Amino acid sequence: MPKKAFITGITGQDGAYLTDLLLKKGYEVHGLMRRTSQFNTSRLEELCAPEAASERLFLHYGDSTDSLNITTLIEDIRPDEIYNLAAQSHVKVSFEMPIYTCDVDALGTLRILEAVRLAHLMDKTHIYQASTSELFGKVHEIPQTEKTPFHPRSPYGVAKLFAYWMTVNYRESYGMFASNGILFNHESPFRGETFVTRKITMAAARILNGLQDRLELGNMDAKRDWGHARDFVEAMWLILQHDTPGDFIIATGEQHSVREFVTLAFEYAGVPIRWEGEGVNEVGIACVPKVSEDGIPCGFIPGKGFEGVPMEERVVVAVNPEFFRPAEVETLLGNPAKSRDLLGWQAKTSFPQLVQEMLEYDLKKLSGK
Numbered sequence: 001m002p003k004k005a006f007i008t009g010i011t012g013q014d015g016a017y018l019t020d021l022l023l024k025k026g027y028e029v030h031g032l033m034r035r036t037s038q039f040n041t042s043r044l045e046e047l048c049a050p051e052a053a054s055e056r057l058f059l060h061y062g063d064s065t066d067s068l069n070i071t072t073l074i075e076d077i078r079p080d081e082i083y084n085l086a087a088q089s090h091v092k093v094s095f096e097m098p099i100y101t102c103d104v105d106a107l108g109t110l111r112i113l114e115a116v117r118l119a120h121l122m123d124k125t126h127i128y129q130a131s132t133s134e135l136f137g138k139v140h141e142i143p144q145t146e147k148t149p150f151h152p153r154s155p156y157g158v159a160k161l162f163a164y165w166m167t168v169n170y171r172e173s174y175g176m177f178a179s180n181g182i183l184f185n186h187e188s189p190f191r192g193e194t195f196v197t198r199k200i201t202m203a204a205a206r207i208l209n210g211l212q213d214r215l216e217l218g219n220m221d222a223k224r225d226w227g228h229a230r231d232f233v234e235a236m237w238l239i240l241q242h243d244t245p246g247d248f249i250i251a252t253g254e255q256h257s258v259r260e261f262v263t264l265a266f267e268y269a270g271v272p273i274r275w276e277g278e279g280v281n282e283v284g285i286a287c288v289p290k291v292s293e294d295g296i297p298c299g300f301i302p303g304k305g306f307e308g309v310p311m312e313e314r315v316v317v318a319v320n321p322e323f324f325r326p327a328e329v330e331t332l333l334g335n336p337a338k339s340r341d342l343l344g345w346q347a348k349t350s351f352p353q354l355v356q357e358m359l360e361y362d363l364k365k366l367s368g369k
């Protein structure tokens with residue numbers, strides 16, 4: 001009998017990479033999918049082998065805010081493993097929708113834990129909770145370890161703190177195999193388009209093709225420990241295969257600023273950025289194709305340069321305070337020693353490789369190839 005996994009948030013970035021991994025490992029995968037007015041399965045379609053998906057992937061309509069729906073699904077599926085990835089995962093949006101964010105991210109986790117308890121699956125089902133480096137928020141030490149005190153800085157972070165402790169509480173109270181993966185930022189070509197890395201690579205691809213004037217960002221001094229989602233979902237799986245449940249930091253151990261990410265994305269195309277000014281007046285200047293009037297990409301090909309394309313030097317990056325947050329997380333850097341020693345996990349993709357893969361994907365998408 002293949003192992004059965006139930007993934008909430010299956011249509012998101014991590015859900016799609018994890019589904020691909022579990023299908024390759026021979027699992028039967030069940031996913032919770034929201035009803036939306038347009039198809040929301042494009043990531044799964046791009047990442048998962050169609051034969052495996054048609055035989056062993058089952059999608060169920062549902063929502064983390066619907067207790068009955070979650071309980072019924074878990075009772076019916078009786079999964080060996082649950083990966084609770086569903087979340088309103090955008091930190092800035094959580095300031096605008098704090099109550100909804102808590103309903104999904106905090107209570108949504110409790111609904112899963114309770115469903116497993118009520119279905120008498122406590123001895124069978126291993127539960128992975130998608131915890132986050134946002135728990136550390138206004139950091140108390142650098143780098144952060146599993147012992148660093150938490151200090152969340154957003155409704156999202158506070159909701160995830162509740163979910164973290166509920167997971168620990170069910171483990172301690174009922175002996176459930178319930179573990180937290182405290183994941184630092186992880187990105188990919190399938191990252192949501194409003195997170196900063198994807199916003200940068202999409203804008204860079206468009207600017208390099210003469211389709212966009214400039215990129216507007218918020219706090220460019222923010223530093224993150226950025227890894228690749230493909231590497232990080234492997235850690236999720238390893239956490240549930242470990243002999244005992246626990247809480248694990250998953251990080252690369254290296255940090256970069258938003259400004260460095262931008263610089264590297266343009267450098268990949270051989271375009272240096274000159275940074276001038278400070279604070280809200282800071283700008284990035286570069287020599288790039290003029291914005292085309294006809295909306296047709298100039299056809300920039302990495303490595304071949306901009307032969308025959310009309311170029312100009314102009315501001316390509318500027319600060320827009322609209323993207324600032326009421327309270328910011330300035331710096332995150334994880335120490336992944338525990339997961340390396342106990343799980344044998346470590347990040348495989350370097351920061352330059354990550355930026356390159358994302359930019360190449362967005363350039364390819366623009367060219368329609």
Ligand code: NAP
Nearest residue numbers: 009011012013014063064085086087089130132183185186
């Ligand atoms: P994502 O791309 O935003 O995906 C979130 C998933 O949750 C999507 O499938 C979304 O469905 C689903 N969802 C949202 N609200 C829901 C609801 N009310 N009911 C059911 N499903 C709902 O996020 P991600 O980057 O894959 O992250 C996965 C998890 O890890 C999240 O819990 C996130 O908070 C956490 N995390 C992420 C990172 C990171 O850097 N990526 C780091 C640490 C922790 P739709 O497709 O319909 O929107």
Ligand code: GDD
Nearest residue numbers: 089091132133134184185194195196197217218219222323
């Ligand atoms: N989104 C966004 N847009 N962020 C910007 C921008 C912008 O235009 N300009 C600067 N930033 C800064 C943010 O202020 C933040 O400091 C940093 O870039 C990263 O922002 P995001 O990419 O939105 O990610 P995040 O770190 O807030 O949250 C992500 O990582 C968490 C793990 O640490 C999300 O995936 C969370 O769900 C996850 O828990």
